[in-house]
Amino acid sequence: MRFPAAPPGPPGEAAPVVVAGGGLVGLTAALDLARRGVRVVLLDEDDQVSEGSRAICFAKRTLEIYGRLGLGQRFLEKGITWSRGRVFRQDREAYSFDLLPEQGHEYPAFVNLQQYYAEQWLVEACEATGLVDLRWRHRVTGIENGPDGARLSVETPDGDYTLHAHWLLACDGARSFIRRAMDLPFEGQVFRDRFLIADVTMRANFPTERWFWFDPPFHPGQSVLLHRQPDDVWRIDFQLGWDADPEAEREPERVRARVAAMLGPEVPFEIEWISVYTFRCRRLERFRHSRTLFLGDAAHQVSPFGARGGNGGVQDADNLCWRLAAVLAGEAPETLLDGYDAERIPAAEENILHSTRATDFITPKNAAALAWRDAVLELAEGHAFARPFVNSGRLSRPWSGQEVAPDAPVLRDNMPDWLLRHIGADGSFTLVAREEEPPALPGITNILLADSPRLGALLDHSGLACARLGLAPGEAALFRPDQMLAARLPASAAAAILAARDAALAR
C-alpha cells in the first residue's frame, strides 16, 4: 500500500517539532508526542511502510510502551507470543532458556510480528490523533543546525521547500542523512561475516520458540536461527561466512536448496523475501546536538542477535517524548533533554555490548575463538555450568541502569486489571501508594493499592503488585511519565514527593 505524497509546505514554514523519518522509531515518537498533545510534522522520503526482512521480535518493554500508546492489544492479537529459546549443536540440544518464567504480566517476554504491521498500525494511530502531519515523499536534503532549532531543506515530487524545526527528532535510520550532513562520526565495529535472511511461508510444526543451531547437519560449520511470524511466515537466518558471494547467495534457487536441506524434501514452502546482510555495532558519541536529537538506528546500530535495534529505538522514543512535551509546555527547562543523553547513551552502550558479545560468539574471529566456542558447546550438552556461556543472543531487556515500573495483576471494582495500565496513563507523574491515601498534588496522579477491598483503590489481591514494587504499607513509589522510577518515599511526605518530581523534571 502506498500513502499519498503530501504537497510542499508553505514558504517560510516553521514547526515546533519535526520528526525526520517515519520508520518504526519516528512513528513511535510522533505518536507518543501526539498523545501528549504535541503537534508534529513527520517527514518521510518514502511512501510506504518498511518492506522485506526487518524487525520481528518485539520485547516486553516495547509491548508495554505500545500498551501505553493504545496499540498493545493489536500486538498481542496478531503477534506470535513466545518466551523460550533453544540452542542446538549439530543434532542435539545444548541449552534452553525461558525469558519470562513468572506469571502475572499483561505482556509476554516477546511477540513476533513483521515490522510493517507495527508501522502500519502506528501510521493509523498517528492519523487518528489529528495532531501528526504525515508528509510522505518529503526528503530532508539539507540541514543547518543552530541553537534555535534546525533549518531543513526538503525535497518533494512537487517542489522543494524549507522548514524551520524548533525541535528536530532525527529518526532517519542507519544511513541517516542528518547525521552525515552534520558530519558526526558514527564509530564502531563491522563483523566479518554474512547472513542470509529468508522469510519463508510454510505450514510447519516447529514449536513457537526461538531455535538456534550451531553447526547443524543441514548447514555444516555455520549457524542457523529460526523464528515464527504471523501468517505462516518463518524467518530463517543462515550464517554464510565472510567469503560468501552476496549476489550468488541471493539467487532464489540457491536459497530454495538451503531451506529444503533444513526442512526435508516433504515440506512445501514459498520464499517471501531474501536478503544478505553484514552486521555492525556503532553509535554516535552524543545523541543531543542542541535542539536536534537522534533516535533509533540513526543514533546507534546493533547486530540483530538479541533483537535490540528496534526495541532500543522504541525505548529512545519512550525516554525522549515526555521530556520534550514537558519542555514545550514550559514545565521543565531545556536541560531536561540532557537526561536523554545521560540515560540512552549508556543504554545503547549496553545494547552494543550484548550484541557484540553474541556476534563474537556466533562469528569466532580466529582459531582460538572457534576452539573456545566449541569447547563451550561441547561442555554445555552434559554440564549445567557451561550452559550460561552459550551466547546465541542476549535478548532485549530495558537498560539495567534504571528501574521500570513492574506490571502485576490487580482488581479494579472486582474486575481484573493490570497495574502498569495505570502508571503514566494520563501522561503525568504517577504516585503509587500502598494502603495510605497520598495527598493530592498538582501534576501527580495518585494510585492507591489496597491489601483488602476499598473504594477507589486497586486491590492487590495476589500481593504481587506490592511485592514487585517493594512497598510496605504507608510507602509509595513515584514514577515518571515514561514509567521509570523517580523515587521511593513515604506516601504522606508531600514536600519530598514534590521535590522528587521537580528533580526528575530538572527544575
Added chain:
Amino acid sequence: MKHLRTEPRLADPDALYALLMEAHRGLDDAASRRLDAKLVLILANHIGDAEVLREAIALATQRRNSGA
C-alpha cells in the same frame, strides 16, 4: 577478598604435567585447543571467583613471566 595464589601448591608437578601431555596425545591442533579451553572453563567454574580469575588472566598475559 580472595587473591590468586601463586606460591607452589602441588605435591607432584611432574605427574600433573604428564597427565596434561597424556590428555593432548594424538589430538590435532584444533582438538588440542578445544581441550585446553574446556579445561580452563571447568577450572574457572570450580574457582568461581571473578577477581581471582581476572588476576589469573592478567598473570597469563604478562609479556615476560619473570615474576613480580
